[in-house]
Amino acid sequence: MTDYRFPYKDASFLINDLLDFDGMCEEAGLEEVNGELASAILEEAARLGSEVFAPLNEVGDKKGAALEEDGVHETPGFADAYRQYADNGWAALNASEAYGGQAMPRVLGAATTEIWYSACAALSLCPLLTTGAVEALEAHGSEELKDAYLPDMVSGNWTASMCLTEPQAGSDLAAVACKAVPEGDHYLLSGQKIYITWGDHQMTENIIHMVLARLPDAPAGVKGISLFLVPKFLPDENGRPGKRNDVYCVSLEHKLGIHGSPTCTLNFGDNGGAVAYLVGKPNQGLMAMFTMMNEARQGVGIQGLGVAERSYQQAAAFARERLQGTRSDGSRYPIIEFPDVRRMLMIMRSATEAMRGLAYMAGVESDRAHYATDPERLQKHVARIGLYTPIVKGWLTELAQEVTYLGIQVHGGMGYIEETGSAQFYRDARIMTIYEGTNGIQALDLAGRKTLGDNGAALQVLLDDIRASAKALSSVDSLAAMGSALGNALDEARDARAWLLEHGSRDRSAAGAASFNFMMLMGYLCGGWVMAQAALKAQQMLDTGAGDVSFLKAKLITARFYFEHLLPRTGACLAATMAGSESMMALDAEQF
Numbered sequence: 001m002t003d004y005r006f007p008y009k010d011a012s013f014l015i016n017d018l019l020d021f022d023g024m025c026e027e028a029g030l031e032e033v034n035g036e037l038a039s040a041i042l043e044e045a046a047r048l049g050s051e052v053f054a055p056l057n058e059v060g061d062k063k064g065a066a067l068e069e070d071g072v073h074e075t076p077g078f079a080d081a082y083r084q085y086a087d088n089g090w091a092a093l094n095a096s097e098a099y100g101g102q103a104m105p106r107v108l109g110a111a112t113t114e115i116w117y118s119a120c121a122a123l124s125l126c127p128l129l130t131t132g133a134v135e136a137l138e139a140h141g142s143e144e145l146k147d148a149y150l151p152d153m154v155s156g157n158w159t160a161s162m163c164l165t166e167p168q169a170g171s172d173l174a175a176v177a178c179k180a181v182p183e184g185d186h187y188l189l190s191g192q193k194i195y196i197t198w199g200d201h202q203m204t205e206n207i208i209h210m211v212l213a214r215l216p217d218a219p220a221g222v223k224g225i226s227l228f229l230v231p232k233f234l235p236d237e238n239g240r241p242g243k244r245n246d247v248y249c250v251s252l253e254h255k256l257g258i259h260g261s262p263t264c265t266l267n268f269g270d271n272g273g274a275v276a277y278l279v280g281k282p283n284q285g286l287m288a289m290f291t292m293m294n295e296a297r298q299g300v301g302i303q304g305l306g307v308a309e310r311s312y313q314q315a316a317a318f319a320r321e322r323l324q325g326t327r328s329d330g331s332r333y334p335i336i337e338f339p340d341v342r343r344m345l346m347i348m349r350s351a352t353e354a355m356r357g358l359a360y361m362a363g364v365e366s367d368r369a370h371y372a373t374d375p376e377r378l379q380k381h382v383a384r385i386g387l388y389t390p391i392v393k394g395w396l397t398e399l400a401q402e403v404t405y406l407g408i409q410v411h412g413g414m415g416y417i418e419e420t421g422s423a424q425f426y427r428d429a430r431i432m433t434i435y436e437g438t439n440g441i442q443a444l445d446l447a448g449r450k451t452l453g454d455n456g457a458a459l460q461v462l463l464d465d466i467r468a469s470a471k472a473l474s475s476v477d478s479l480a481a482m483g484s485a486l487g488n489a490l491d492e493a494r495d496a497r498a499w500l501l502e503h504g505s506r507d508r509s510a511a512g513a514a515s516f517n518f519m520m521l522m523g524y525l526c527g528g529w530v531m532a533q534a535a536l537k538a539q540q541m542l543d544t545g546a547g548d549v550s551f552l553k554a555k556l557i558t559a560r561f562y563f564e565h566l567l568p569r570t571g572a573c574l575a576a577t578m579a580g581s582e583s584m585m586a587l588d589a590e591q592f
């Protein structure tokens with residue numbers, strides 16, 4: 001496996017030049033935060049990522065977590081790396097100052113998250129879930145719970161898990177059956193949760209489980225689900241981990257990838273009931289959990305970006321070295337000179353750059369929402385985040401499959417052999433389209449709640465914003481072809497929106513059949529939008545002699561490649577979107 005280097009120039013260009021980090025901080029009144037600080041933060045994170053996390057990636061793949069008598073033991077080396085992560089304040093980067101956080105803008109959280117996932121996805125899953133739990137607890141927990149748990153969660157002293165899934169309740173959370181009965185000032189929770197990421201380990205002195213369960217009198221379905229906080233160890237009178245709570249890992253899953261991330265079956269209440277505390281209002285747990293899931297969904301998209309970037313770096317390094325061509329004078333040359341290998345590397349690179357652009361753009365949107373004081377602007381940012389979340393989760397993780405697939409292909413036979421590390425990226429990426437809501441569910445969210453739900457209003461605002469960029473591109477001679485390609489893709493998105501609004505509202509299976517292709521169309525379009533803005537900015541900087549010429553010229557080339565090779569996929573997505581559900585649903589179930 002090659003070393004990992006964070007693509008610092010691209011990240012810095014996006015954050016500082018394209019997304020106007022300084023302007024955003026100024027507008028938000030963040031006096032001490034600026035581009036210089038952002039660069040220092042990224043450099044420090046990149047150092048920890050490449051020097052400490054990255055060497056553990058392969059270690060975790062070879063020796064995953066193990067269940068022993070006293071619980072789950074993580075991969076050797078993970079605890080020390082995690083401690084460095086927490087001690088250096090990375091767990092607290094985005095958390096609010098009230099609980100010891102640094103309250104840094106979220107776009108920096110997006111960029112550092114990319115670093116952790118490129119470096120070691122299996123280990124980095126642990127803090128991702130803690131960040132989401134902190135958000136949910138801060139938004140919905142009582143003051144007492146927040147004071148008791150948030151400081152240690154924010155500092156990274158304690159980690160968290162997210163416990164939704166049960167054997168009969170995966171995508172369909174209406175079937176959640178875990179129960180919580182009142183007992184004095186708390187509840188006693190019982191039942192089983194499966195597939196719980198980092199549900200147990202020895203890295204920290206406590207683990208806080210955020211658990212969906214039902215109260216005795218709860219209505220059926222999703223309207224009867226409540227959210228509970230269940231600590232592994234109950235805090236004693238000094239707030240330190242005391243008595244062991246009744247929650248135990250009873251087995252670990254054997255799985256395709258992310259071997260270093262323990263995937264636990266957790267039994268709650270086998271010995272009388274796990275002490276649990278209600279978070280938020282009774283029967284409104286799903287809403288509270290959504291705070292956590294939205295954060296985590298964008299985080300999973302960034303996982304896809306991180307693994308894609310690492311896979312690209314590995315493939316590019318291999319392609320520069322692997323000799324397979326012979327010149328007429330008998331000298332040999334590397335595979336990077338073959339157009340078909342270039343095709344693969346350029347898809348990997350331009351897709352990854354577009355993914356990064358979109359992920360960071362979504363991060364800035366979260367910041368703008370967070371700092372907005374004007375209710376109208378807040379509403380606009382919230383609606384935009386609503387659209388971005390399923391696209392970032394769905395499109396980025398789908399592209400991560402293609403990028404890591406190509407990463408293997410570039411290696412030829414060596415890609416299929418484990419020792420290059422390329423196969424690990426492919427295996428690790430595979431889960432990302434599945435957890436945190438499968439991509440099928442993300443697509444339904446985008447087409448249903450986010451588009452049909454407001455009669456396409458928020459989507460129309462997004463398309464209008466993209467239209468303005470297409471016009472700006474068309475007015476620059478060297479970028480006019482990109483402008484017209486973006487305009488075509490926009491027309492396709494407009495047609496898809498119109499089709500969905502016309503057919504989706506009266507025929508559920510039409511929306512269900514169209515949703516995945518609709519999400520992919522929107523992903524390619526938004527990726528094209530960010531690449532278009534990047535090209536425009538790069539051209540402006542080149543014209544004014546600002547910035548790194550070689551980087552800016554390369555950005556123009558990757559943007560052009562994206563427009564020529566990836567953006568045209570919107571046409572196929574539109575055709576499939578508008579094909580409807582007839583042929584999809586025509587065979588009887590028995591005919592499969």
Ligand SMILES: Cc1cc2nc3c(=O)[nH]c(=O)nc-3n(C[C@H](O)[C@H](O)[C@H](O)COP(=O)(O)OP(=O)(O)OC[C@H]3O[C@@H](n4cnc5c(N)ncnc54)[C@H](O)[C@@H]3O)c2cc1C
Nearest residue numbers: 162163164165170171195196197263434435436437438440
């Ligand atoms: C490694 C790993 C880690 C995980 N970590 C966690 C964790 O930390 N916490 C946690 O709570 N869970 C976790 N999960 C569970 C994960 O979130 C679920 O696997 C996922 O939500 C899908 O649920 P399911 O497996 O039951 O699949 P199902 O819901 O049975 O889905 C099977 C297929 O049917 C499709 N489908 C289902 N319902 C619909 C629908 N309404 N419309 C269209 N298509 C549909 C799905 O898209 C999928 O393709 C993890 C899973 C794995 C494998």
